[in-house]
Amino acid sequence: MKNESFIRDNFLLQNKYARELYFNYAAHQPIIDYHCHLSPKEIAEDKVYDNIFQLWIAGDHYKWRAMRTLGVNEKYITGDASDKEKFIAWARTVPNTLRNPLYHWTHLELKRYFGIDELLNEESAERIYESVNEQLKQPENSCRGLLKKMNVKALCTTEDPIDSLEHHQALAKSGFQIKVSTAFRPDKAILIENEIYNDYLDQLEKAADFPIQTYQDLKDALRKRIEYFDANGCKLCDHGLSKISFEVFTDSEVSEIFVKKRDGETLTSLEIEKFKASILLFLGETYHEFSWVQQFHLGALRNNNSRMHNILGPDTGWDSIGDSNQAEPLSKFLNALDSKNKLTKTILYNLNPANNEIFASMIGNFNDGSVMGKIQYGSGWWYLDQKDGIIAQLNSLSNIGLISCFIGMLTDSRSFLSFPRHEYFRRILCNLFGEEMESGVLPNDIDLVGKVISDISYNNANEYFNF
The missing domain is CATH 3.20.20.140 (Metal-dependent hydrolases)
Structure with missing residues (x-):
């Protein structure tokens, strides 16, 4: 919904x-x-990113700290889980970041870059993952395109x-x-x-x-x-x-x-x-x-x-x-x-x-x-x-x-x-x-x-x- x-x-x-x-x-x-x-x-x-995890979560220790605090296993943060599994682990974390700036930043970024109004959570994770990944194939969402935007x-x-x-x-x-x-x-x-x-x-x-x-x-x-x-x-x-x-x-x-x-x-x-x-x-x-x-x-x-x-x-x-x-x-x-x-x-x-x-x-x-x-x-x-x-x-x-x-x-x-x-x-x-x-x-x-x-x-x- x-x-x-x-x-x-x-x-x-x-x-x-x-x-x-x-x-x-x-x-x-x-x-x-x-x-x-x-x-x-x-x-x-002018790198083109394969998926939203590579663009958005890899290297972001703000998100990593929140996930660790919630008890997420390191496998899903910096370990050998797949990119999609790591993204879903982040999505499960997001509702628990209320009153942390990560909650605001997360939804500002999804809206401004990809037009996504839906709140990110476990239920919406796969839809948002697929939607953003499809948009990342577009030339305007290459590395330079994101800066121009x-x-x-x-x-x-x-x-x-x-x-x-x-x-x-x-x-x-x-x-x-x-x-x-x-x-x-x-x-x-x-x-x-x-x-x-x-x-x-x-x-x-x-x-x-x-x-x-x-x-x-x-x-x-x-x-x-x-x-x-x-x-x-x-x-x-x-x-x-x-x-x-x-x-x-x-x-x-x-x-x-x-x-x-x-x-x-x-x-x-x-x-x-x-x-x-x-x-x-x-x-x-x-x-x-x-x-x-x-x-x-x-x-x-x-x-x-x-x-x-x-x-x-x-x-x-x-x-x-x-x-x-x-x-x-x-x-x-x-x-x-x-x-x-x-x-x-x-x-x-x-x-x-x-x-x-x-x-x-x-x-x-x-x-x-x-x-x-x-x-x-x-x-x-x-x-x-x-x-x-x-x-x-x-x-x-x-x-x-x-x-x-x-x-x-x-x-x-x-x-x-x-x-x-x-x-x-x-x-x-x-x-x-x-x-x-x-x-x-x-x-x-x-x-x-x-x-x-x-x-x-x-x-x-x-x-x-x-x-």
Whole structure:
């Protein structure tokens, strides 16, 4: 039996002001998705997906965590069950995700990409599986077609310094009308405490085409790769760290620490922090030289379940919110760059909601009038890109900074069906402003408020990144 449509035109829009703001100022704005983990290879090859599992569930650890919580056997998540069996296992899970953002995202994505209004559950699973699979045979539902369908103007994937960027090069020559750029992600060169650090440097040696035996060699190799990324159109970098490291160090100390690591010796926690402080400052100054935007995703506690991490590897659903001390080292790091006038445009993302006001107030310390919104408090991400998390971030930024300068939403996703999250964000944004217009907290001036909505939805990001 077909259910009455859940995702209606006025979904999340609770009054006339919210609806007018959304439909007149937000809904038709193009999407700039300036941070994601999509595969440039699949975009370059314009991949056609065999079925909805491959497109929608494979690699999505948000869904995996929900399924594990419900007691679904790993066979039906990352194991050897068939794609159809895994999809049906997800469909059985969906009704139990009520009040989790997965419930909203699931039905937004089915509706926007495939016109499916029916609620996904065990009873509807096979119908929806077959319907979507049939639609995936159509040219408009190839990888690039899915991006066009969502009015994407530009997106930015995330690559390691050792990446050849061959797929971005192919895209640049292809004439594809959507701008596909990359972001430089050097975490593996920063996290010297990792057991595989020396193995990674061996790979970086090959990419840089010279041996890395000293700390100066490492900096030279990273700079060479930054030059290579820049020559291939890169204008952003990204870092996924538990926190910013900042300890006072000398160049000779850091050089000795690096040699110790290369020789296989154990480092103290202080030595680790000094090294990371040094390499982050070097990178920050280099990003400024190349006029890049630097991004810091801070606050995750990663790989908590060592048993499952050893079986499945990273980014498979074993990470959570951390409680690292953020404010003081972050302030010292930004100040060290700013004191040399080498602080580039910066976006700070916070994963711990207890730190919202810390981040919202931190950006004001280093906005120097040179660029509108030079230092940004990024949108709610990962565990905070749900309704309450989005509203909390918007409220913190509004109360302490200028929401009118905000550059808006991103997907941070590995799924080509994730772009309705921009719609989700825009609807929540418009409803927040609409409710305050109705209550008289904001003036009944639709053009005034509408301009702020349009700017947050698209204009500010378009100007900030200049894609």
